[in-house]
Each structure stands twice: as structure tokens, then as C-alpha cells.
Amino acid sequence: MSDLSARVADSTGNWVDTHAPVWTRPYLRLSRFDRSIGSWLLLMPCWWSAALAAGVAHDIRQLPLLVVLFLIGAFVMRGAGCTWNDITDRDLDDKVERTRxxxxxxxxVSVTQALVWMVLQALVGLAVLLQFNRFAVLxxxxxxxxxxxxxxxxRITWWPQAVLGLAFSYGALMGFAATFGRIDPAAVALYAGSIAWVIGYDTIYAHQDAEDDALIGVKSTARxxxxxxxxxxxxxxxxxxxLIGIALVLAGARWPAWIGLAAFALHLAWQIRRLDIKDGALCLRIFWSNREAGLLLFTGLVADAVLRAM
Structure with a gap:
């Protein structure tokens, strides 16, 4: 029988490996709760959109609730998505050193057990989604x-990171949908900007597996x-x-938002300068740092919303 406490290769020293009950660990690893960075990156466009929409509305009363709901939703839906990804990629994962x-x-965990776990997480995500208005739910x-x-x-395109961008940036639409029951041009521009960001940081991440991917025929923007x-x-x-700057213009953002965007841009420039695509450990650290990049922008957007609500 497989050792349920055995760690995933690129995940060490986290709460799942050290404190979670042994029987829960494979399920928590399926959801990447041992590596929460993906949940944070999924969350960032949600929070950006909620804060920017609050600024447009000149009303921050709903913002704390949206921040909490998006936080819960991002973590459980990223977990469901990762579980689905592992189910579909199980044969490929067995051929890559980092993922086997x-x-x-x-x-x-069996495929059936993984499917049940995925459905349970999706139901929690649905419960969160149903707290919003009808337009946001749809x-x-x-x-x-x-x-x-x-x-x-x-398996079919050199640009899987673009599809990931469409999925991981979707929250950029949700903040406006939840606040106004519509999607404004500012939200569309924010969505487009986030897609470009996601393609960039996931290209950095994919360089860890570029050699293995070439051997098994998996395509990526890194390759x-x-x-x-x-x-x-x-x-x-x-x-x-x-594109995010265009979103700020369309939303009538004030100076705190622009300071947040400037800090975000400087962080991205630092990533490019620091990157060595042949150093897998460095690629991973730079990828992780995108949470801080996203939080810098979010801080500026929140400050802008507060200023405009005064």
C-alpha cells in the first residue's frame, strides 16, 4: 500500500506534510493545499476587480464581504481544478520527475476517489457563488x-498558458458582475491584462519541466x-x-491605484531581470513572487476605492 504521508517532490515543509491527519494528506495535495500559491494567483484578479468596482461605485461597504467570498471560492475552486487536472494528466504525470x-x-488515491473529492470541492464553490446576484452566478x-x-x-497547442490565462483571470470579470450585475469595459481591460500576466508567470513556471515536457511531447510557451x-x-x-492601465483609465481611478500599478510593474521588471531559465529552483521562486506583485496592485486599488468613497 502506498505511503499516504509521502510528500510530493516539489512540496516540503508545509502544514499538510507536517500537521494534517495522514489520511487527509493525499486529498489536500490533490487540491494543492500544500502549495497555495496557485490559489493566491487565482484570487488576485478577483480582488483587483472587486476593489476597482468599489472605486467605480464610490462605495466600499460591500468590499469586505466580496474579499472573503472570493478568498474561499478561489481556494476551493482551484482545488477542484487541480484535482481535475491530476485526473486527466495522471499518465503524463507518471513520466515527469517533478509530478510522478x-x-x-x-x-x-484512486481516480474514483479523486472524482468524488473534486465534486465535493465544486459544491462548496457553488455555495459561495450562490451568494452573488443572478448575473454573477451565471x-x-x-x-x-x-x-x-x-x-x-x-497536448494540442504551444499556448496552453493562454488558456490558463483565460481561466485564472476570470475573476477580473467577477468583481464587476457581483457589484453591478454587469461587466464594464474596465473589467474587460482588466481581464485582458491579467491574461497577459498569467501567460508570463506560467511560462516562468513551465521552464521547470521544459526538458521532461520535450521528452514526452507536452507543449508549452516555455518550450x-x-x-x-x-x-x-x-x-x-x-x-x-x-491593459491594466487602460482599465484604470476607464474606471476613473485616482493616484493610489496608479501607485499600485507602478509597484506592480517594477516587480515584473525585477522578475525579468532576475530570471535564469536554466535554474529551476529560481524559476519557482520567481513564480511564487507573483503573489506579492498582485498584492501590490490590490493595495493600490483598495486605497483608491477608500479615497473615492470618502
Missing amino acids: SRPIPAGQ TGIASLAIVAIYPFMK LFGERTHRALVVLYGLAVL
Whole structure:
């Protein structure tokens, strides 16, 4: 029988490995609760959108509740998405050094058990979604189609990171949908900017597996860009800052939001300068740092919303 306490290769020293009951660990690892960075990155566009919408509304009374609901929703839905990803990728994961220790290929969890766990998480996500207005509920449900097809994209396109961007940036629409029951042009620009950001940071992440991916035929922007990755990141991150700036203009944002965007841009520039695509550990650290980049922008947007509500 497989050791349920055995850790995933690139996950050490976290609360799941050290404190969670042994029988829960494979399920928590399926959901990546041992590596919460993905949940934070999914959350950032949600929080950006909620704060920007609060600024447009000149009313921050609803913002704390939205922050909490999006926090819960991002963590459980990212967990459901990762579980689905591991179910569909179980044969590929078994061939990659970094992923063969995941619960399904390691034999810690069966596919049926993983499916049940995915459904349970999705039900919690649905309970959160039903706290919003009808338009936001329908908008959120529409995102499931993108989530469902994402795991298959690495088999058919060099741009799976673009599909991930569509999924992980979806929250940029949800803040406006939840606040106003509509999607404003500012939300669309914010969504587009976030997509460019996601493609950039996930390209950095994918460089960890570039050699294994080449051996098994998995496509990615990391393999597509190769030695041109730094130049590609200049374009992608530059586009992200430009499009988010357009969102701020369309939303009538004031100076705190622009300071937040400037700090965000400086962080992205630091990432490009620091990156060495041949250093997998460094790629992972830079990828992780995008949570701080997102929080810098969010702080500026919250300050802007507070200023405009006064």
C-alpha cells in the first residue's frame, strides 16, 4: 500500500506534510493545499476587480464581504481544478520527475476517489457563488467550460498558458458582475491584462519541466519561447501593465491605484531581470513572487476605492 504521508517532490515543509491527519494528506495535495500559491494567483484578479468596482461605485461597504467570498471560492475552486487536472494528466504525470509523486500516479488515491473529492470541492464553490446576484452566478458558471478544457491544451497547442490565462483571470470579470450585475469595459481591460500576466508567470513556471515536457511531447510557451523567454516576458508583462492601465483609465481611478500599478510593474521588471531559465529552483521562486506583485496592485486599488468613497 502506498505511503499516504509521502510528500510530493516539489512540496516540503508545509502544514499538510507536517500537521494534517495522514489520511487527509493525499486529498489536500490533490487540491494543492500544500502549495497555495496557485490559489493566491487565482484570487488576485478577483480582488483587483472587486476593489476597482468599489472605486467605480464610490462605495466600499460591500468590499469586505466580496474579499472573503472570493478568498474561499478561489481556494476551493482551484482545488477542484487541480484535482481535475491530476485526473486527466495522471499518465503524463507518471513520466515527469517533478509530478510522478502526485497522489494519483503515486497510488495514494484512486481516480474514483479523486472524482468524488473534486465534486465535493465544486459544491462548496457553488455555495459561495450562490451568494452573488443572478448575473454573477451565471457568469461564474460559464467559466467552468474553460477550466474543463485546460488540461488537454498542452497536448494540442504551444499556448496552453493562454488558456490558463483565460481561466485564472476570470475573476477580473467577477468583481464587476457581483457589484453591478454587469461587466464594464474596465473589467474587460482588466481581464485582458491579467491574461497577459498569467501567460508570463506560467511560462516562468513551465521552464521547470521544459526538458521532461520535450521528452514526452507536452507543449508549452516555455518550450516555444526557449532562449527568447526574456524578450517574450517583456512583451507579455508590458502588455499586462498597459491593459491594466487602460482599465484604470476607464474606471476613473485616482493616484493610489496608479501607485499600485507602478509597484506592480517594477516587480515584473525585477522578475525579468532576475530570471535564469536554466535554474529551476529560481524559476519557482520567481513564480511564487507573483503573489506579492498582485498584492501590490490590490493595495493600490483598495486605497483608491477608500479615497473615492470618502
